[in-house]
Amino acid sequence: MGSLGTNLLGVMVGGSKFDVPIEDIYALKGREGIIYVSPSVSGDAIARAAGNDHETTVEGVTPDYSGLRSVVCQSGRFIDELDMEGRFYVALIGTTVADELFSRTNVVGEKLLMLGREFEIVGVLEEKGSTGLTDDDDRILIPVTTAQRIFKQRTPRLYYFGTETTEQVDGAQIALEQFFKQRVRDPDDVRVINQNQIMDVVDQSLGILTSMLAGIAAISLLVGGIGIMNIMLVSVTERTREIGIRKAIGAKRLDVLMQFLIEAGMISTLGGLVGLGLGVLGASALTVILGMNFTVSGDIGLMAILFSLAVGIIFGLSPANKASKLRPIEALRHE
Numbered sequence: 001m002g003s004l005g006t007n008l009l010g011v012m013v014g015g016s017k018f019d020v021p022i023e024d025i026y027a028l029k030g031r032e033g034i035i036y037v038s039p040s041v042s043g044d045a046i047a048r049a050a051g052n053d054h055e056t057t058v059e060g061v062t063p064d065y066s067g068l069r070s071v072v073c074q075s076g077r078f079i080d081e082l083d084m085e086g087r088f089y090v091a092l093i094g095t096t097v098a099d100e101l102f103s104r105t106n107v108v109g110e111k112l113l114m115l116g117r118e119f120e121i122v123g124v125l126e127e128k129g130s131t132g133l134t135d136d137d138d139r140i141l142i143p144v145t146t147a148q149r150i151f152k153q154r155t156p157r158l159y160y161f162g163t164e165t166t167e168q169v170d171g172a173q174i175a176l177e178q179f180f181k182q183r184v185r186d187p188d189d190v191r192v193i194n195q196n197q198i199m200d201v202v203d204q205s206l207g208i209l210t211s212m213l214a215g216i217a218a219i220s221l222l223v224g225g226i227g228i229m230n231i232m233l234v235s236v237t238e239r240t241r242e243i244g245i246r247k248a249i250g251a252k253r254l255d256v257l258m259q260f261l262i263e264a265g266m267i268s269t270l271g272g273l274v275g276l277g278l279g280v281l282g283a284s285a286l287t288v289i290l291g292m293n294f295t296v297s298g299d300i301g302l303m304a305i306l307f308s309l310a311v312g313i314i315f316g317l318s319p320a321n322k323a324s325k326l327r328p329i330e331a332l333r334h335e
């Protein structure tokens with residue numbers, strides 16, 4: 001979500017009566033730290049080029065959109081003021097659109113047909129990937145003035161604003177709410193979306209999910225640890241005579257203790273390696289199925305193995321301690 005733009009505010013205006021001159025919207029730049037302003041007009045369209053058709057989203061934006069949404073061209077240029085003033089038919093396309101239409105991304109200068117007009121491709125957007133079910137590379141950007149003409153939308157109903165710092169977002173939100181709500185019949189027709197607030201909600205949701213998963217993992221580790229402890233207790237019982245022989249020929253209590261702790265640690269570490277392997281395979285499968293990049297960090301993998309080792313040692317301590325305390329004579333008599 002951060003890659004879509006920080007310090008971002010979106011204003012959506014509903015209802016039937018909203019006719020504010022676009023110049024008044026641009027005049028908001030400079031108030032409460034607002035440094036970016038970009039009205040947006042969007043719609044769906046079928047683009048045609050090189051004998052291929054592709055249905056995608058077309059969005060009309062301004063030059064400020066690049067700074068607002070962290071949009072960068074990997075080749076070509078972004079929309080400029082001359083495109084806006086002349087309502088030129090120029091377009092920037094995402095990598096998905098380029099692949100679908102041309103099977104390549106070096107397409108600056110090529111033409112495409114869309115909405116009954118011919119557009120010149122002046123830039124290809126840098127690849128961003130997918131967020132959830134949305135492909136951020138499957139879109140076409142055109143000047144907002146051109147979009148107003150072809151979508152027959154005199155007054156945009158969606159506006160993006162960006163502040164210089166995160167601390168200025170809340171003040172800008174209040175100023176925008178006052179500005180827009182004074183210009184509509186029903187204040188409920190105006191909705192101001194704060195990107196930081198959305199990210200806070202997502203963080204809280206992820207925190208709850210993380211806590212739930214941590215609880216499940218804790219229960220799993222407890223069950224696994226009890227299993228290791230029972231296995232080691234059985235092992236101590238079955239190897240009582242072996243322990244007695246070792247002690248009779250000079251093994252110290254610490255030697256027996258370390259023997260069983262090492263065995264318990266090896267069992268749990270082996271289980272951790274198997275689990276880590278299944279996790280890597282699962283991440284690879286999800287990457288292919290969902291088209292999203294799931295990776296397992298090397299640091300996290302190492303932490304998981306060390307944690308598995310610690311669980312084995314902790315739960316193997318009681319059986320190992322029991323084995324180390326056996327008296328040689330009693331151990332040798334055991335059958």
